[in-house]
Amino acid sequence: MKKTWNLDALYPSFESEEFQGDFQLLQRKIQEMTQWAEENLKNPEQPVEKLKKVIADQEEVGSLMRKLMTYANLRAATNAKDEEATKYMEKINKSMTDLTKASVLFNKWLKERKDLKSLIDSSEKLREYEFYLMEKYQKTRYLLREEEEVTIAKMQETGSKAWSNLQNVISSTLMVDIELEGKKQRLPLPAARNLAFHKDPEVRKKGYEAELKAYEKIEESSAAALNGIKGEVLTTTKMRGYESPLEETVLKSRIDQKTLDAMLTAMKESLPKFREYYKRKGELLGHENGLPLYDMFAPMGEADMGFSYEEARDYILKNFKTFSSELEQFTKKAFDNEWIDAEPREGKRGGAFCANIHPIGESRILANFNGSFSNMTTLAHELGHAFHGDCLKNEHLLNSGYTMPIAETASIFCETIVVNAALKEADKKEAFTILEANLQGAGQVIVDIMARFLFESKVFEIREDHALSVQELKDTMIWAQKQAYGEGLDHDALHPYMWVNKPHYYSAGLSFYNFPYAFGLLFAKGVYAEYLKRGEAFVPEYTKLLKATGKNEIKDVAKMVGIDVQDPQFWKSSLELIEQDIDEFIRLSKEV
Template identity: 50%
Template sequence: MSNWDLTALYPSFDSKEFKSDLEKLDKTIEKLNSFKEKLDDNPETVEDYLKVMAELRSLKRTLGGYSSLRKSTNTSDAEAIKYINLLLNKGSETTEIETKAKKWIAKFDIEELVKKSEYLKEHEFYLSQIKNHDRYILDEKSELIISKLGQTGGTAWSNLHGSLTSTLDVELTLDDETKVVTLSEVRSLASDKDATVRKSAYEAELEAYKKIEKSIASSLNSIKGEVNTINELRGYETPISKTLIDSRMKKETLDALLEAIREYLPYFRKYLRRKAKILGHPDGLPFYDLFAPIGSVSKVFSIEEAQNYILENFGSFSPKLRGVAERAFNENWIDYYPKKGKVGGAFCSNIPPIKQSRILHNFTGTFSGVSTLAHELGHAYHGDCIFGQSILNTSYTMPVAETASIMCETIVMKNALKDAEKEEKIYLLENSLKAITQVCVDILSRYIFEETVFEKRKDSILSVEELKDIMIKAQKETYGDGLDENNLHPYMWINKGHYYSPGLSFYNFPYAFGALFGRGLYSQYLKDKEAFLPKYDNLLRETGKNTVEDVALLADIDVTNIEFWRSSLDQVKEDIELFLELTD
């Protein structure tokens, strides 16, 4: 089955199960709002409040999860859109009590409070986070206004971006024949074997963006403007300050990570220049050949072959990891193929109330697609590790979110390299370098772009031309002479949905963190496999109730120390040197 099965959530929007949970949601909202007059000094009241919050969170995850998953495979799904908006409206009904309760909880001595019951002790980190965030919470009325306006503000602009990019018609001409394809379909041709196809797809993609560039620029300006305004009201110094606080991550950790990446940019550029030379480009690699395959693997994977390949590789790591993948395949957790109206890219959604995940893919049968599937199954494994926790302890932050996914990608790649012949080894190695270049070099360019947009948006609305210019400058700063400066990608800000979340800025550096943190963990696994596995599962299990730095310390890693990041990047450097040697 190539489509996912959502019946473990609900059979349909018209089902008695969905309608019953909607009624339960209303009753739970009512129950939560009844605490407005109950917020006293009694620890039992805190416990009662948390239990209702957990009930509310669970209902939101199932009702909201079903609605958003339905919409992700068909952005024109009218019922899904209706219920997403309905749930957003219902969400604002608890804004006032949640704000009031956070300020109430912040007055308690958390250390003393959690001594009163096992349930409170279990939620110590959750309670501490509320207390730590108290200074950024506004009064109830202001929070309610922000919540309600957000539905027709940032959230609406984000929805517009998703709708325009998923329904954009791209006119692609190949062999004198023009056909209309989706954006995700034309972007998938960036890795086509035929150079003419890659270039034509790139040109068609850039041309298509002109039809939506002004609307998308309005989306970006509105979202970043809203974030700037709300951050200022709350007292955050900068947008990145808020992201780091939300990520439970220190600035010194981010600084160490980015500084290390900048130090190693010359090695990435060596790889890119060699790839350019192989493909016959004397002035660096044109953007349209960034994802071009090098070497050869004739294999095109069917879904069943991809599944078997992953099961074999995951089984070499641990029976538990293989078991999660088997469940995903057997219980139809995955929606595989591209189609009109389906969002591009890939994602995994953990759903704690049913102890399952769902994975969206745009699978085309390439090894890269298999690697992406392994990546998303890593997220599902992470979910499996936290499903035993209270739902209030299952929200892990952006940087550690990529830990298990990168580990799974690495497992597949390393095993594939072991038995490969020279041409296949070149292909696999280059595929790996292509991916790590994206999550280090391209991610750095996205970070620079977003930081610049936030800064400039303080003073004015940015035009399409200004946004394109900022993007090109960011690409030149990071890719340097590795890319042909006359063939860059000025519209990368349109196709990356990460820029368009009003509640989640800078969703870029976590990929770099995850990739390099994952490599550090993999090297520990190689040193002592037996000792590593329980430590690894515990690390993933604890991600919802620790800071990034404390999660890393569970594996004896200091992520504030630049030497750790250098050691991970040294592994990348070794791969680059091997690639240069094999292609000399």
């Protein structure tokens, strides 16, 4: 079975008539939109017709841009040395900058439409876009003057976006020198990081030490990139009137501070229980002072929970079918139609992601599959993202954009399906292995996310005063890890370079790309609990929920399935499910 994806449904190549035609069409449409905006958005006449025109143009240009940029991004993701991909990413980003003037003129015009709600109500077409337009109207309070917005957009091309591209290239091409089985080897960073899952403790430790050593080659460049990006974010958020980068992220996420505080409070209260898990795992592996970070992903138990790629596919399909045939058939299509790039290789970025491509009604999934149980659940996770995209493919493009916190719902829901199925079939040894693998993931999403949240908060705080040195960044990361993991980890074996490894820190438009993962895990557990209560009758409700994510506030989406995200008790009840797994893990650890 093929382990690389096929991108022909987007474009055959950069040189193809299809790509070049769309790229040129994009330039023309942006010029036309800008000219029309300059000529027509300086007066309040015919507001309904103007709104319809802008909506139609945004749909067309947005679709073109999504196709073109996704193709370039996917090419670059699997080959950091793809010069054509890098070139076109830069060109398409410039096109997005060229669109700024038309966008700013529209937003400025929209800001003056005090009667927007009545205008929307007067048109059947506009009513289809009510949430989009009203949300855009609310955001106009943070709008700068036209020349300021255009200048910022242009400077970002040689500022944060350039820093982000640099970090992507140097981390994707970083090779790790390591000696394994008596032979000196050079491994791509993702392959070296995958050694953390190896059965041999010596290999895990060697991988960790070699990885940290390799980061020294790019630490100064990475620090410069991070400082440049965070400095830019602080400048632009202040200019726009946000209290902080966190406030901007909260508003963009369609949640509110009350919801975030409720979740973070519940997470902090759960940390001691997670530390019990880490300490117990450390004891089982022969460590006395907590778990060394290099053993965090050590496979546990004697049960062989490995999967070939074909076995992983079959296992996922079998268990997705227990939820719905729709989910099973969709997943079969993803495998059969070569939507997944699964093999680790040099130049390919690490980790995993799913790109939902609304204009063609398809998705593409990147993974670095090495046969572990965790890798199998990661595939299920990313297929959940793809299913979410499939549920939205018939919505208008402008109504299909969901925010980061709700983005993890379908992915973690699908991951939960396969994990729970595995637990049902398991004997004690297998259950122990599965529980431990599941707790590895939960710990990353709750405890490590807390560390990342604390780190980023502190970095912004320090960056307001000065650019952080490499040593300051390392010290801040160690501080954050100690705050989150406490005595659960061995403080002499933490990871001072985690800020180099995580690409989420290097996007000016995605500050605090950490707490949404915790939100997603805990919200998805709440949704899954509703499924367990209601059974098959819940399936259409679940699909309806996913379809609603692009045009509702998160609290309203949650209410569709009886969840109140502003209530701290909801978050505590979801965390209690994980705490029960920790108790069961500790119990089984004394029996197997």
